[in-house]
Amino acid sequence: xxxxxxxxxxxxxTPGAESAVDPDAAALTFTxxxxxxxxxxxxxxxxxxxxxxxxxxxxxTSMRTALILLLLLGxxxxxxxxxxxxxxxxxxxxxxxxxxPELSQWYERFGLFDVYGTPxxxxxxxxxxxxLVGCLVPRARQHWRLWRNSPTPPPRRxxxxxxxxxxAVGPKALDVAEARLRQQRxxxxxxxxxxxxxxxxxxxTGNQVFHFALLGVLAAIGWGALAxxxxxxxxxxxxxxxxxxxxxxxxxxxRFSGSDALPPFTVQLQSFxxxxxxxxxxxxxxRNFDARVLVTDADGSTVTESFxxxxxxxxxxxxxxxxxxxxxxxxxxRDGAGDVVFxxxxxxxxxxxxxxxxxxxxxxxxxxxQLGFRGIFLPTAAIDPELGPISTFPAPDDPAVFLSAFxxxxxxxxxxxxxxxxxxxxxxxxxxxxxxxxxxxxxxxDGAGSVEFTGVDRYISVKVGSDPxxxxxxxxVGLAIVGVCMSLFIRRRRLWVALGPTxxxxxxxxxARGEGTDMHGDVDELAAVLGPVRSAEPAATRDxxxxxxxxxxx
Amino acid sequence: xxxxxxxxxxxxLMTYSAMLVLSLAMIAFFVSFAQRRTSAEIVRERxxxxxxxxxxxxxxxxxxxxxGEAQFEPGRRAGNIAMALTWVAFGLLSVAVLTRGLWAGxxxxxxxxxxxxxxxxxxxxxxxxxxxxxxxxWMGVFIVPLALLTLGLAVTVLYTEAxxxxxxxxSYWLVIHVSAAIICGGxxxxxAVTALLYLARDSYDRDxxxxxxxxxxxxxxxxxxxxxxxxxxxxxxxxxxxxxxIVAGAIWAEAAWGRYWGWDPKETxxxxxxxxxxxxxxxxxxxxxxxxxxxxxxxxxxxxxWFNYFGVNLLFSGLHSYAGI
Ligand code: HEM
Numbered sequence: 001x002x003x004x005x006x007x008x009x010x011x012x013x014t015p016g017a018e019s020a021v022d023p024d025a026a027a028l029t030f031t032x033x034x035x036x037x038x039x040x041x042x043x044x045x046x047x048x049x050x051x052x053x054x055x056x057x058x059x060x061t062s063m064r065t066a067l068i069l070l071l072l073l074g075x076x077x078x079x080x081x082x083x084x085x086x087x088x089x090x091x092x093x094x095x096x097x098x099x100x101p102e103l104s105q106w107y108e109r110f111g112l113f114d115v116y117g118t119p120x121x122x123x124x125x126x127x128x129x130x131x132l133v134g135c136l137v138p139r140a141r142q143h144w145r146l147w148r149n150s151p152t153p154p155p156r157r158x159x160x161x162x163x164x165x166x167x168a169v170g171p172k173a174l175d176v177a178e179a180r181l182r183q184q185r186x187x188x189x190x191x192x193x194x195x196x197x198x199x200x201x202x203x204x205t206g207n208q209v210f211h212f213a214l215l216g217v218l219a220a221i222g223w224g225a226l227a228x229x230x231x232x233x234x235x236x237x238x239x240x241x242x243x244x245x246x247x248x249x250x251x252x253x254x255r256f257s258g259s260d261a262l263p264p265f266t267v268q269l270q271s272f273x274x275x276x277x278x279x280x281x282x283x284x285x286x287r288n289f290d291a292r293v294l295v296t297d298a299d300g301s302t303v304t305e306s307f308x309x310x311x312x313x314x315x316x317x318x319x320x321x322x323x324x325x326x327x328x329x330x331x332x333x334r335d336g337a338g339d340v341v342f343x344x345x346x347x348x349x350x351x352x353x354x355x356x357x358x359x360x361x362x363x364x365x366x367x368x369x370q371l372g373f374r375g376i377f378l379p380t381a382a383i384d385p386e387l388g389p390i391s392t393f394p395a396p397d398d399p400a401v402f403l404s405a406f407x408x409x410x411x412x413x414x415x416x417x418x419x420x421x422x423x424x425x426x427x428x429x430x431x432x433x434x435x436x437x438x439x440x441x442x443x444x445x446d447g448a449g450s451v452e453f454t455g456v457d458r459y460i461s462v463k464v465g466s467d468p469x470x471x472x473x474x475x476x477v478g479l480a481i482v483g484v485c486m487s488l489f490i491r492r493r494r495l496w497v498a499l500g501p502t503x504x505x506x507x508x509x510x511x512a513r514g515e516g517t518d519m520h521g522d523v524d525e526l527a528a529v530l531g532p533v534r535s536a537e538p539a540a541t542r543d544x545x546x547x548x549x550x551x552x553x554x
Numbered sequence: 555x556x557x558x559x560x561x562x563x564x565x566x567l568m569t570y571s572a573m574l575v576l577s578l579a580m581i582a583f584f585v586s587f588a589q590r591r592t593s594a595e596i597v598r599e600r601x602x603x604x605x606x607x608x609x610x611x612x613x614x615x616x617x618x619x620x621x622g623e624a625q626f627e628p629g630r631r632a633g634n635i636a637m638a639l640t641w642v643a644f645g646l647l648s649v650a651v652l653t654r655g656l657w658a659g660x661x662x663x664x665x666x667x668x669x670x671x672x673x674x675x676x677x678x679x680x681x682x683x684x685x686x687x688x689x690x691x692w693m694g695v696f697i698v699p700l701a702l703l704t705l706g707l708a709v710t711v712l713y714t715e716a717x718x719x720x721x722x723x724x725s726y727w728l729v730i731h732v733s734a735a736i737i738c739g740g741x742x743x744x745x746a747v748t749a750l751l752y753l754a755r756d757s758y759d760r761d762x763x764x765x766x767x768x769x770x771x772x773x774x775x776x777x778x779x780x781x782x783x784x785x786x787x788x789x790x791x792x793x794x795x796x797x798x799x800i801v802a803g804a805i806w807a808e809a810a811w812g813r814y815w816g817w818d819p820k821e822t823x824x825x826x827x828x829x830x831x832x833x834x835x836x837x838x839x840x841x842x843x844x845x846x847x848x849x850x851x852x853x854x855x856x857x858x859x860w861f862n863y864f865g866v867n868l869l870f871s872g873l874h875s876y877a878g879i
Contacts, residue, residue, distance in 0.1 A: 281715035321812030
């Protein structure tokens with residue numbers, strides 16, 4: 001049988017772990033030697049660097065370390081739910097930094113705005129997985145060996161087993177037992193005066209499948225990050241985009257995702273419809289989204305598709321997800337000379353649940369002076385005595401824009417990139433403020449030009465991306481679930497039939513592993529088939545040791 | 555409209571009726587529990603009053619030889635009444651859940667009120683299901699008040715009118731993911747109750763061994779190993795389901811939000827709960843962690859689960875904002 005795996009350190013210091021030499025104990029506990037999971041290596045007294053390394057490895061791969069690392073992982077995940085995270089909500093992070101500059105420095109130092117990407121968080125799960133490999137590889141090897149050598153011959157003292165029955169029958173019973181056990185699909189082995197049978201290897205197999213599948217999940221997630229890509233873009237009704245990196249507002253690609261990873265297509269947003277709740281309960285909550293798009297493939301063929309939340313658009317290896325929406329009022333701006341210098345819809349960013357939205361319009365071509373506007377768009381406009389103009393419902397029932405006009409130098413000519421949602425009013429003079437309903441025109445003072453509110457479009461923000469790891473992760477997770485169920489529900493059983501203490505008797509005995517499993521049923525059933533049961537519990541009269549509980553730890 | 559209001563009223567009426575019946579069941583459970591006596595007490599009684607019983611003292615204790623547990627005759631009547639009442643309340647609650655769903659025209663777990671209603675239903679369901687195969691009447695003392703508390707919170711703090719769902723919730727994954735999560739809530743809660751009772755009973759046993767037995771109520775509990783095993787078995791069934799619930803959530807999140815995992819607070823706390831239960835399962839086979847420490851992990855797990863429900867929904871902002879209040 002296998003030698004002890006627990007390395008150099010003195011093996012004496014293992015209370016609770018069974019002896020490595022006693023074959024009877026091994027038969028009881030379903031292992032060939034001291035369970036590597038339960039090893040608690042002693043101190044590596046005077047063993048030199050190699051001894052220390054082995055000792056450390058034994059520590060790392062012990063079940064206790066796994067347990068503690070698991071709990072640590074749980075603890076380490078907490079701050080990321082309390083502190084805003086850059087990966088999910090960069091705006092909230094910026095707000096937080098602005099409000100708590102000093103605290104933020106400390107947070108920054110420990111990576112608390114990106115907990116799940118920090119070295120210390122990664123260290124915990126990488127150690128956990130290292131421990132897992134170190135723990136499971138020897139266990140897998142042992143499982144294989146055990147499986148090949150099974151069934152194990154009976155222990156010398158069958159009467160010590162948790163379930164025992166003595167049957168008054170001769171040696172012929174061994175043949176009967178063997179046939180019956182084979183028929184019941186046990187793994188059976190025949191000795192000269194015994195039959196050994198085993199069942200439930202899949203319990204340990206499932207356990208290993210589960211743990212290795214977890215490794216697979218991690219690898220799949222990593223692969224997805226390396227080989228995937230995603231970008232975000234805002235599309236107004238009537239406009240579209242081509243799937244190339246430069247068109248995206250933000251774009252992220254993994255190291256192994258070449259630029260040819262993006263399938264060539266263009267998407268044109270034809271219309272976007274939203275229904276809002278008009279009843280009393282949850283008034284204003286969205287009820288339905290429907291984005292209709294015209295998709296053009298690489299070969300120039302076009303199709304009309306419709307997508308929405310929970311229903312992404314699939315284009316080649318990429319998916320298009322609807323992640324946000326808002327209003328883009330259409331404005332026509334003429335300059336002092338009467339020329340149309342702007343005639344388009346403009347994305348306004350929603351500020352509240354009723355889509356009071358803010359936006360900026362810049363007309364750098366206006367003459368004699370450039371024109372700029374700050375605006376508030378209200379889909380259902382009302383004037384609140386305290387708050388001023390606000391929207392009272394998210395649907396465009398009664399839309400209005402409140403514009404504040406500026407003339408002067410927009411500062412676009414020096415080549416500095418500007419935020420399209422902000423207007424820097426240095427160098428500008430304010431011309432006035434005005435509310436416009438749809439179709440109304442505002443003649444700007446001093447003959448600077450005019451603005452006409454010509455209509456309301458909607459826009460959507462979409463995420464386009466490809467995650468080649470997703471399907472793998474799902475497959476491994478599925479495997480993990482199957483594995484854990486096998487590991488938890490399959491009962492591991494050993495059953496022996498041996499010629500008894502007296503010539504005309506046969507002893508049937510068994511041991512099982514798994515919560516609430518006991519072998520009395522199996523033993524009694526087989527005993528009853530073999531012949532008249534003389535005594536169900538021959539051990540009862542003797543000083544029987546504690547019942548080998550499911551873990552075999554006595 | 556009138557039909558809808560009738561359904562709404564019916565659902566609320568059924569919820570209140572269920573609460574009333576549950577309150578009665580709770581009282582009956584308390585009476586039953588108070589009347590329970592341990593085998594030791596029964597033995598003592600019979601020894602001191604031999605004339606009443608006649609013959610040897612121990613011969614008359616209907617103790618189960620495997621567990622050493624007596625069948626506690628005295629609390630039986632009240633216990634049976636309590637169980638019957640719990641079944642009635644469960645029936646009423648199922649009508650409440652059903653009519654709520656019919657009223658809204660969808661699965662009845664679209665906001666916190668509905669989720670609480672169904673959770674109470676699930677906790678009682680797990681309890682009653684277990685009671686079909688074994689005698690767990692003594693647990694009613696703990697389970698029924700818990701269900702009542704949940705319902706009380708639901709009808710007072712969390713109540714919302716039924717409404718349609720926001721688009722993110724309009725998915726068949728709502729049926730799969732949320733129902734799995736609710737069943738897990740029932741399972742984890744049940745397991746935590748048995749774990750706490752195990753801790754109480756174990757303390758009592760230790761005190762007894764140390765010769766300073768107090769905690770008179772703990773004496774009425776089943777043996778510690780049995781409680782421990784109940785905790786384990788419940789978690790053994792719930793853990794794979796919880797894994798599945800999280801995975802189903804991830805698949806749904808991919809469709810709804812474009813990523814299957816984003817460390818949203820809800821996702822984070824679900825993960826923490828999963829890790830704690832994995833730790834529990836490990837603890838059960840780690841020397842030095844079996845028993846009391848493992849039991850504490852089972853309690854910690856349910857604390858995380860419920861924090862994920864109440865705390866995360868009400869305190870944090872995230873994508874999972876479906877509280878509806
Ligand atoms: C990634 C983190 C891990 C998770 C989520 C996890 C989860 C689990 C679960 C749910 C079980 C229960 C299945 C059963 O009882 O048979 C289990 C069992 C087990 N785990 Fe892990 N585990 C992890 C890491 C590890 C590591 C690092 C080790 C080794 C040091 C390990 C060794 C074991 C062993 C030996 C069992 C079987 C226990 C028994 O036979 O009773 N696991 N694990």
